[in-house]
Amino acid sequence: MKTQVAIIGGGPSGLLLSQLLHVQGIQSVVLERKTKDYVLGRIRAGVLEQGFVRLMEEAGCADRLHAEGFQHEGTHVSYGDEMFRIDFVEHTGTPVVVYGQTEVTRDLYEAREAADGKLEFNVENVVIYDAETGAPYVEYEVDGEARRLECDFVAGCDGFHGVSRQTIPLDVRREYEKLYPFGWLGVLSETPPVNHELIYANSERGFALCSMRNANLSRYYIQCSLSDSPEDWTDEAFWQELKRRIPKEEADKLVTGPSIEKSIAPLRSFVTEPMQWGRLFLCGDAAHIVPPTGAKGLNTAASDVHYLYHALCDYYRDGTEEGINTYSQKALSRIWKAERFSWWFSSLMHRYPDQSEFDLKMQIADLEFLRSNRAAQQAMAENYVGLPY
Ligand code: APR
Ligand code: PHB
Numbered sequence: 429m430k431t432q433v434a435i436i437g438g439g440p441s442g443l444l445l446s447q448l449l450h451v452q453g454i455q456s457v458v459l460e461r462k463t464k465d466y467v468l469g470r471i472r473a474g475v476l477e478q479g480f481v482r483l484m485e486e487a488g489c490a491d492r493l494h495a496e497g498f499q500h501e502g503t504h505v506s507y508g509d510e511m512f513r514i515d516f517v518e519h520t521g522t523p524v525v526v527y528g529q530t531e532v533t534r535d536l537y538e539a540r541e542a543a544d545g546k547l548e549f550n551v552e553n554v555v556i557y558d559a560e561t562g563a564p565y566v567e568y569e570v571d572g573e574a575r576r577l578e579c580d581f582v583a584g585c586d587g588f589h590g591v592s593r594q595t596i597p598l599d600v601r602r603e604y605e606k607l608y609p610f611g612w613l614g615v616l617s618e619t620p621p622v623n624h625e626l627i628y629a630n631s632e633r634g635f636a637l638c639s640m641r642n643a644n645l646s647r648y649y650i651q652c653s654l655s656d657s658p659e660d661w662t663d664e665a666f667w668q669e670l671k672r673r674i675p676k677e678e679a680d681k682l683v684t685g686p687s688i689e690k691s692i693a694p695l696r697s698f699v700t701e702p703m704q705w706g707r708l709f710l711c712g713d714a715a716h717i718v719p720p721t722g723a724k725g726l727n728t729a730a731s732d733v734h735y736l737y738h739a740l741c742d743y744y745r746d747g748t749e750e751g752i753n754t755y756s757q758k759a760l761s762r763i764w765k766a767e768r769f770s771w772w773f774s775s776l777m778h779r780y781p782d783q784s785e786f787d788l789k790m791q792i793a794d795l796e797f798l799r800s801n802r803a804a805q806q807a808m809a810e811n812y813v814g815l816p817y
Contacts, residue, residue: 431457431546433740434566434579436554436592438467438547440529441712441729442585443536447487448737450543454744457546457577459554459568461586464537471616471689474528474641475500475626475723477814480730481525483737489535496642497527500625503812505777505799507630507792509675512799519809526626528641529726556582556595560706580707583736587713588698596705608695608719608774609781610634613652615666616689621646622674622682628721628777629674630795635721635778636673649720651778658690666690695719697771699763704756709736716763718770721777727814728766732759734817762815769811 433449435442438460446456460467476484476497484490501523502515517523540547554568559582566577584592593601612635621640629636634651641647650669652661663686671679698717703710712729735758739751776794780787798804 429457429575430578431455432579432744433457433581433583434564434577435459435583435585436556436566437461437584437586437590437714438464438549439585439587439712440533440536440726441714441733442583443533443540444483444487444730445583445585445711445733445737446545447489447536447539447543448483448733449740450540450545451486451488452737452741452744454740455546456583457548457579458540459551459566459577460547460549461551461554463549468530468533468537470530471614471647471691472529473720473723473725474526474531474639474647475727476525476527476532477727477730478522478524479734479814479817480727483730483734484532484535487536487539489539492531492535493525493527496531497525498640498642499523500526503625504623504627505630505795506627506675506678507795508632509677510799511627511675511678513625514798514805514808514812516809516813519806520813522813524813526640532726554586554591556584556592556708559595559708562707564707581740582708584708584710584714585712588717590714592708592710592714593700595708596700596702596710600702600705602701604697604699604701606697606771608697608778609654610651610778611654611656611692611694612637612649612720613656613658613661613666613692614647614649614690615663615687616641617646617648617685617687618644619646619683619685620644622678627674627678628773630777630791631673632779633669633673636670637721638670638674638678652692654694656692658692661690663687663690693720695721695774697767699760699767701760702756703732703759703763709755711736715759716767718767719774720770721774722770722812724766724770728763731762731766731817735759762817765811765815
């Protein structure tokens with residue numbers, strides 16, 4: 429089989445890239461290790477920057493997002509019983525859209541299927557060859573049968589555990605990582621959200637986040653120990669702990685109910701450089717991970733897709749290679765800023781096991797500065813709604 433762009437991984441990055449290329453008349457094949465249902469079963473943050481929304485519009489996939497997504501014009505930050513709001517629209521003129529990543533992925537799958545896009549599921553043993561030459565190819569297996577896909581370019585959209593990043597030789601690749609000494613215990617419940625906007629809470633018992641998927645589906649998180657497992661937490665214990673971490677006025681309004689999903693995620697900051705090797709380009713989680721504070725995971729994947737999509741359009745339309753040659757540099761410049769924001773916001777909101785009294789005072793001073801200083805709020809708002817591409 430032959431195509432223009434071989435896309436490894438059918439998560440949001442791979443699907444969005446494939447659909448955008450299709451709209452521009454560029455062919456691709458998506459190779460996904462799991463099944464569609466498996467990919468759609470993953471629950472992840474659902475806060476979309478405007479840049480992401482525009483890409484979904486360009487991909488022709490934004491109708492449901494516009495109809496069912498919620499525009500949030502600000503967010504709440506609390507510490508102890510104090511709570512303040514950062515107004516995104518006042519500071520940046522831009523809201524964010526709350527729409528679950530599962531729904532984004534579903535919309536992209538529907539569009540690819542409606543356009544008869546080439547998607548292969550259950551692929552195994554993907555190996556990328558000759559990425560450093562002008563004629564790369566990918567070998568893989570489906571049901572034990574060996575297949576070969578020839579292409580002009582390979583897009584590595586295969587997430588943190590994929591093969592694409594590992595294809596870049598170790599003497600070229602440099603990785604930067606920070607692990608955080610806690611996790612997030614998340615609960616999804618069919619209850620109305622406690623507040624119509626998100627609440628990021630710093631409490632002496634640890635971080636909490638009140639988020640949502642829709643008017644009757646709430647998503648809540650509490651900081652937990654990395655040694656905890658979801659079974660250690662009954663629903664009742666979770667709700668009690670959440671109430672103790674958010675301002676009393678909010679806790680009194682919280683509607684609780686049975687959890688329909690409960691899981692623990694570790695927090696990590698990770699970047700690999702470069703994001704390109706010859707004709708292999710990394711996009712999304714394959715190249716970088718952010719801790720979830722600030723919901724930048726999907727949005728950083730989208731900015732990579734934006735740079736790569738434009739580079740490929742320029743290449744196929746005008747034969748220019750400038751975009752292709754500067755992809756890594758452009759993508760990384762934005763990625764590091766999103767890494768900085770997610771790291772800063774995580775550091776501001778969590779309790780660390782080795783935190784000294786002085787560190788705690790710094791955290792509170794930083795929160796009070798954010799609460800009272802317009803420039804600090806503006807910087808927070810600009811980062812939250814998404815820095816320009
Ligand atoms: N071969 C084929 N497919 C693979 C391979 C492989 N060797 N390894 C992984 N995959 C698939 C995974 O099964 C997954 O569906 O690649 C896909 C990668 O999807 P994601 O992990 O969702 O990564 P990405 O598309 O970059 O999305 C980024 O998702 O992980 C969140 O927080 C992240 O919100 C961000 C967004
Ligand atoms: C979520 O809704 O899952 C969510 C929202 C905001 C975050 C992280 C997760 O910062």
